[in-house]
Amino acid sequence: MNRIIKSLKYSTLMAMILLLNACSLDINTDPNNPSTVNSGQLLTNAQLDIVNSLGAGPPGLANPAGVFVHQLTQRSNNDQYAITGQDFSGTQAWSNMYRAIQNLNILIEQANSSQSFAYVGVAQIMKAMTFSYMVDVWGDVPFTEASTSAKIQFPKFDKGQDIYPQLFTMIDEGIANLAKTSALVPRTDDLMYAGNLVRWRQFAKTLKLKLYNQIRLTQNVSTQVNALISEGDLMTSAGGFSLNYGTTSAPDNRNPIFREDYNITTSGRDNYISPYFHEILLGTSILNPVLNGIRDPRIPYYYFNQLSAARPNAQNPVEYRNGNFVSIYFSSQGPNQGFDQSSSITIVGLYYCGGRYDDGNGVTAAGVSGASARGDGPQRILPYHSYLFTRAELAQTGVGTGNAKQLFTDAMNAAFAEVNAAAAKGGAPSITAATIKEYVDAVLVKYDAADDNGKLELIMTEKWIANFGFGLESYNDIRRTGFPKIFDPNNDGIAFTNVNRGYPQSYPYPVPGELQLNPNAPQQRVIATAKVFWQK
Numbered sequence: 001m002n003r004i005i006k007s008l009k010y011s012t013l014m015a016m017i018l019l020l021n022a023c024s025l026d027i028n029t030d031p032n033n034p035s036t037v038n039s040g041q042l043l044t045n046a047q048l049d050i051v052n053s054l055g056a057g058p059p060g061l062a063n064p065a066g067v068f069v070h071q072l073t074q075r076s077n078n079d080q081y082a083i084t085g086q087d088f089s090g091t092q093a094w095s096n097m098y099r100a101i102q103n104l105n106i107l108i109e110q111a112n113s114s115q116s117f118a119y120v121g122v123a124q125i126m127k128a129m130t131f132s133y134m135v136d137v138w139g140d141v142p143f144t145e146a147s148t149s150a151k152i153q154f155p156k157f158d159k160g161q162d163i164y165p166q167l168f169t170m171i172d173e174g175i176a177n178l179a180k181t182s183a184l185v186p187r188t189d190d191l192m193y194a195g196n197l198v199r200w201r202q203f204a205k206t207l208k209l210k211l212y213n214q215i216r217l218t219q220n221v222s223t224q225v226n227a228l229i230s231e232g233d234l235m236t237s238a239g240g241f242s243l244n245y246g247t248t249s250a251p252d253n254r255n256p257i258f259r260e261d262y263n264i265t266t267s268g269r270d271n272y273i274s275p276y277f278h279e280i281l282l283g284t285s286i287l288n289p290v291l292n293g294i295r296d297p298r299i300p301y302y303y304f305n306q307l308s309a310a311r312p313n314a315q316n317p318v319e320y321r322n323g324n325f326v327s328i329y330f331s332s333q334g335p336n337q338g339f340d341q342s343s344s345i346t347i348v349g350l351y352y353c354g355g356r357y358d359d360g361n362g363v364t365a366a367g368v369s370g371a372s373a374r375g376d377g378p379q380r381i382l383p384y385h386s387y388l389f390t391r392a393e394l395a396q397t398g399v400g401t402g403n404a405k406q407l408f409t410d411a412m413n414a415a416f417a418e419v420n421a422a423a424a425k426g427g428a429p430s431i432t433a434a435t436i437k438e439y440v441d442a443v444l445v446k447y448d449a450a451d452d453n454g455k456l457e458l459i460m461t462e463k464w465i466a467n468f469g470f471g472l473e474s475y476n477d478i479r480r481t482g483f484p485k486i487f488d489p490n491n492d493g494i495a496f497t498n499v500n501r502g503y504p505q506s507y508p509y510p511v512p513g514e515l516q517l518n519p520n521a522p523q524q525r526v527i528a529t530a531k532v533f534w535q536k
Helices: 003-013 038-054 064-068 090-111 117-138 160-178 195-214 222-231 255-260 275-282 386-394 404-426 433-449 452-464 471-480
Strands: 241-243 320-322 325-327 379-382
Touching: 038 090, 038 241, 038 379, 064 090, 064 471, 090 117, 117 160, 117 195, 117 241, 117 404, 117 471, 160 195, 195 222, 195 379, 195 386, 275 320, 275 452, 379 386, 386 404, 386 452, 404 433, 404 452, 433 452, 452 471
Parallel strands: none
Antiparallel strands: 241 379, 320 325
């Protein structure tokens, strides 16, 4: 209940222009809520809905995914892989994304009518990205009858494998519309690129590349991949796709994770850093030794220890402690799992939520104030480094051209550059070039010594680490490639951790909601076995 109350507070961030029926695709025609709104308002609200529905905050699909990829642990249904379709993140994300899609449908119609083709193109690209993630998570979803503003109360569900080809067409149409002379062009109403149509075009092509990589195990996409690579019109280091948050609390426009875990009124903080993730970053993991012997210099940027030499005493008995690092295990039934650790646990830090850099001088999260109380960490959906890791994967697997080792190197360096950008923004020291080189070189030694499968494992593991904060991307990667190796509580040597559910191959459909109200909805998914179409 505490999570729901906090999440409802979060929803006040979004001043929704259209009040659309969350359980169907019918437009609310209440005369007090006009059905025609200017293009900028439609775009802004759709972007907010989409990114926050994908992201790591309570209404986002990456909230459970961060647990499923074993970067975070929580005391929630996400623990034990126990999502049922009644969980807040899944139900809220479903309704919010379809609300956003309806806004984009209306935007496309209005912008076509006014010959504001730049808005049309941006809306089409946003729609394609949104539907791609919905297919990735749920498999079969309403698409054909959701791609129109017509009043269809009970939309049919389309097969995921039938939707994906149409997304490539939608992206191409969006790119074509960006190139047309447009009566109006997005500016500050575009929260992603502020109307920079070059970056939108490059993102659109990079999105296509990502989606081709997503399906590479089920069909031959080498021709399409290499055509995109040869064009050379893909994302640059300045073109990452992310939503920036602010630092104000009234109204509260800060990163949702910051609001959850740094809120002075929060009685129990939601996100624990997984001990499994922590030990891999330390280079000391027994369960996954892929990076053993290499300590990751991003640790003090990724999470913040509330304990320190000055504050050595933990609140209540702890389940896992490694120095000042305090956490709980995934799927634990241990005697110390349930104690309140709100003033002791290690929490998400400067990167990715705009929290505190760990300088070793721990304070309680509730005591963070002044210059350190920021919360402006962006939600990164497709950062530049993620694109480069995709290129490295494509090259390593022989699907795309390029030197896999060089692309892998570039990807790791780009990931460190993103952390250093966050450090500069948050007033923290940068990771030195020498430290970065030492880390990258050590990883490359392992890469050179590995076979092809081992090389792919290193690429995907480093991508997993770099995408800390957007577990949805790692969730897709793990189900596609099997890498990185995930935490297995049944084989970790710890007596009080075990799980009796299979790994979620997809998310359940929202209940109550779509399954109860839409007679065209399929039966509920058995998430341990219901794979999406691109999984082998």
